[in-house]
Amino acid sequence: MADVPLSLDDVHELAFTCLKTHGCDEANANAVAGTIMAAERDGAASHGLFRLPGYVAALKSGKVNGAARPTMRTLSPGVLQMNGDGGFAPLSHQRSRDDLAACARTQGIAALAIINTHHFSALWAEVEPLAAQGLCVFAFTAFKPAVAPAGGSRPLFGTNPMAFGWPRPGRNPVVFDQASAAMARGEVMIAARDGHELPAGVGVDADGAPTTDPDAILKGALLPFGGHKGSSIAMMVELLVAGLIGEAFSFEAAARDNNDGGPPQGGELMLAMDPGRFGDADGWAQHAEGLFEQMTAQEGVRLPADRRYGNRQRTLKEGITIPESLHATI
């Protein structure tokens, strides 16, 4: 089957219409469609239209509130809480961003606990707009158990990404977004769909035996990246997005979930810091460029997110293509 060409406006329209048809109101459909469009724009297919059937399943089953109205509370001078009203995460992000930025500028450092949402997208898209406003930003979220703790054999941690953004006034921020799993579950799903084998070390099958078969890993467990160090980070993410903010650990989210194919209910933590309030208000931006120059002076080294920004330049002009099978499903 041939691939189907789409402009980025087409992607947004397709996602928006599909979500609106299946139970999202305009504000929620618009926010989720923006997230899907951003993923396709940056070449991150595993968080793009590929996820739309999952979003729709979660609306159809009634698990997710398509008309959610997130509400904000201030828990302490440096801590905000956004209650997502049982909706998808993107609207909560859209509506908490300016408050988090303002709090970080006033306090120097601020935290945003997002609770009662369903998160199904990439963290970089949430970090980048805040970094583009001049803030240094962390984001963490969990999911359903997919990753075995180091030394273990059964899934306990979610793929538990952590993302980080560094502002570069006048340029795209440096952003990385990486799962604590050896590979993102979305990538394993894509490999399963396309029938590709995976490298050794990505996961184990349901009996705890190493395998390179993506289907077997989806039934078994992913391994953390970097052995026990990645496992520590996966545990840390659980503690930040569940223990600290009173939301569900991955294993609790799974127990509550109806397994409709859409995202479970869970939490997210963001931290934002204003480099202008940390002791080097005038010099920080120029100073950091010195590090990036040292990095890129080494052959073979590139800055995190540079590939995404490259994809973006291309897709803004040329659009994207998606498999005809996916287009037909949507």
Place this chain on the structure above:
Amino acid sequence: MADVPLSLDDVHELAFTCLKTHGCDEANANAVAGTIMAAERDGAASHGLFRLPGYVAALKSGKVNGAARPTMRTLSPGVLQMNGDGGFAPLSHQRSRDDLAACARTQGIAALAIINTHHFSALWAEVEPLAAQGLCVFAFTAFKPAVAPAGGSRPLFGTNPMAFGWPRPGRNPVVFDQASAAMARGEVMIAARDGHELPAGVGVDADGAPTTDPDAILKGALLPFGGHKGSSIAMMVELLVAGLIGEAFSFEAAARDNNDGGPPQGGELMLAMDPGRFGDADGWAQHAEGLFEQMTAQEGVRLPADRRYGNRQRTLKEGITIPESLHATI
């Protein structure tokens, strides 16, 4: 040669006297000796008496101020800055701990930027006392270039540890402290001293070729743990402890350093969060125990720091031993 047995009091006394003899005043000698004793107590020999010759070299060369008087400033409601007055880091930690804890309790989240110190010890010993006070804590620091960025071949990042602590009222906190390098430089130094080979993947020699020889790696570069993900974390640590707070990147610290064998001048960032201010004031402690139960229910899985706490129980009773060669040097 036989090993020399020492009680933990002996360790403290030996370190204190040695530091005092070579230029530390009482407050600084006491703080550094406490750090060295804690490392030996917890079985972390690479941060214990093994480092004493380096501390002394830094005092003898005049690089480090043995009579440092750290001073605290409030940079914004949630950001404190401790200026270490060119001394070793432990006194700055001792004297900023209560202020950081108080700020975190008031603001919900607080940051501490430590500048103008010489850091030569482990982060867990700085995280644990704050976690024991009921706070969720991060710490980050850099060093001199030792680690090549992913894809590169020359040292640029320090070994750049990040540590995290989670409070468990009535129990020892969960703490991890891990270098962004595939192995801590201290461990490579120990292997070089003892003539042990290292596993593949730890580093490259001065020509960028993979090697298992610790001496060759000390002349070449360590690799980040977990490939490009560990490299991103090493970069993040540089940005937090230098770019954000106006201190030296590892490559800048090396350029300034006199290579006397002691620690270079540099910065550290700590973040502290009060779980009582994040939305689950009554339930957080009990809730997190559920995750730890799930982890330890899997055979082969243990909580970070459990080995150190086990060593501590033993050494508090039995003391430690150090190689006679090290004892003679001291």
